[in-house]
Amino acid sequence: xxxxxxxxxxxxxxxxxxxxxxxxxxxxxxxxxxxxxxxxxxxxxxxxxxxxxxxxxxxxxxxxxxxxxxxxxxxxxxxxxxxxxxxxxxxxxxxxxxxxxxxxxxxxxxxxxxxxxxxxxxxxxxxxxxxxxxxxxxxxxxxxxxxxxxxxxxxxxxxxxxxxxxxxxxxxxxxxxxxxxxxxxxxxxxxxxxxxxxxxxxxxxxxxxxxxxxxxxxxxxxxxxxxxxxxxxxxxxxxxxxxxxxxxxxxxxxxxxxxxxxxxxxxxxxxxxxxxxxxxxxxxxxxxxxxxxxxxxxxxxxxxxxxxxxxxxxxxxxxx
Numbered sequence: 001x002x003x004x005x006x007x008x009x010x011x012x013x014x015x016x017x018x019x020x021x022x023x024x025x026x027x028x029x030x031x032x033x034x035x036x037x038x039x040x041x042x043x044x045x046x047x048x049x050x051x052x053x054x055x056x057x058x059x060x061x062x063x064x065x066x067x068x069x070x071x072x073x074x075x076x077x078x079x080x081x082x083x084x085x086x087x088x089x090x091x092x093x094x095x096x097x098x099x100x101x102x103x104x105x106x107x108x109x110x111x112x113x114x115x116x117x118x119x120x121x122x123x124x125x126x127x128x129x130x131x132x133x134x135x136x137x138x139x140x141x142x143x144x145x146x147x148x149x150x151x152x153x154x155x156x157x158x159x160x161x162x163x164x165x166x167x168x169x170x171x172x173x174x175x176x177x178x179x180x181x182x183x184x185x186x187x188x189x190x191x192x193x194x195x196x197x198x199x200x201x202x203x204x205x206x207x208x209x210x211x212x213x214x215x216x217x218x219x220x221x222x223x224x225x226x227x228x229x230x231x232x233x234x235x236x237x238x239x240x241x242x243x244x245x246x247x248x249x250x251x252x253x254x255x256x257x258x259x260x261x262x263x264x265x266x267x268x269x270x271x272x273x274x275x276x277x278x279x280x281x282x283x284x285x286x287x288x289x290x291x292x293x294x295x296x297x298x299x300x301x302x303x304x305x306x307x308x309x310x311x312x313x314x315x316x317x318x319x320x
Contacts, residue, residue, distance in 0.1 A: 001061040001315055004050075004074070007036040008066045009093050011235040012118070014211075015139045016064075017047045019308045021315070024060075026052040034073075052077050062087040062318050065113065068106040083112030087318035090115045095232050095253060096126050107131045116314065119233045119254035136314065139307020140238050140298065143212075146219035147244030147291050152281050153181045153204075155221035155245070157214070157236035158228065160188035162195045169227030169250065170196060175270055176225050176248075177202040179277040183221055185214055186236075219243045222287050223264060223280045225273075226255060233258060241298035246280055246290035248273045258301070263294035 001021045007013055017023045027049040028035020037049040057078035063086055065071055071082045071090075082088035090113050096103035101124075107115055108129025115133045117123040123135050154176055161170040161184065173196050176182060182203045184192060189205040196203070209217065218224070224240035226249035233254035240247055246264035249255045250273075259266045265276035280287040 001319070002059055003062050003064055003315070004055070004060055005064040006034065006066060006070065007039060008033070010039070010041070011239075012091075012093060012138070014041065014043070015141055015304055015307055016311065017043050018141060018304060019311060021046065023047045024050045024055065026050060057086075060086060062089070062315060064088075065090040066093065071113070083110070088113045089314060089318060090131075092117045092122055092126065093232055095122060095230055101125045101127070103127060104129060105131065114314075120257065121254040122232055134314070136307065136310045138233060138235060138238060138302050139304040140235065140242050140302050141304050142242055142299065143215045143239065144242075145244045145295060146215055147288070147295075148220050149222045149245070149284055149287050149291070151183075151220045152222050152284075153183055154179070154223055154225045154248070154277060154281075155183050155185065155218045155240070156225045156227065157185045157218065157234070157240070159186040159208075161186070162191045163188060165195075167228070167230050169229050172227045172270055173203070174198055175274050176227070176277060179274045180222070180281045182225070183217075185209060185218065215239065215243060219245060221245070222284065223248055223277060223291075225277070226250065226259075228252075228255075238298055238302050241294040242302075244288075244291040244295040246287050247294055248277055248280075258297075260293065260297050262290060263297055264290045 003021050004024045007025050025037050026035055027037030057080050063074055063082050075081045080086040090107055092115055105126045105128045108131055111130050115128055115131045117135050120135050123133055158168045161168050177198045183206050185206045187208045192205055224245040224247045226237045228234055229252055248265045249259045251266045251268045265273050267273055
């Protein structure tokens, strides 16, 4: 199939475009949210950058929508209405915001475009109205077992922790920093020392690294911390589990289902998680044992082959 989609969520797209289809990503000279294209990603040759305006609309088999505005843009530029003149599916990456759990999904008033939630938590908490819904859980390209845990520090991957604050659990970082020094990876980390009060000796801001470099550096940390209060399911958490890292996660949203207790520690009691962090820092063998359990759980539930097979079924049904 020839599938049109925008490069919106890099990690999810990284898995989706590894299937057996042709993937067309709109590109613009200045990039941006409507024209990011491949953005230098090491993706298969079946992933092609295209000009939306110059695209042969009749040659498309389906469009994968990820933002409410995309359906109107496709209809305006290509003259084919998603869900009616063009097979379409909408991927909901995010948890609802606002008056949860009464938040109405943007596609709730229609039946033509099925909504695919990336977690069961998302499907449960969104009011999807008349829209048909299903869940396709995440899949991760396996980076391999890279864990060494040689550095007795805690790794965190979070984008915009200063701006997002309580959503990402930034206010919880001082407690973890008291248990062990932190390494924080991701975009927008500048100002984290000032906003948290954690001194540089207990928190290193590592920045936004390329995927392979991130995996290598993260796997050197003794354990991974997932302090996010309200998110669909951080893919960095699943990547850390694939790496073989023990993980410490708030038992909120889908993380409560994704992380078994033997994979590290999961609780809504932050003090419990901090005590578990201290245990793992002081006992490298126990950390390694729990990390192997984390990897086993991640491979079983969030493997790439299952993810792509689930999507093949949905895409095939769009054509019938």
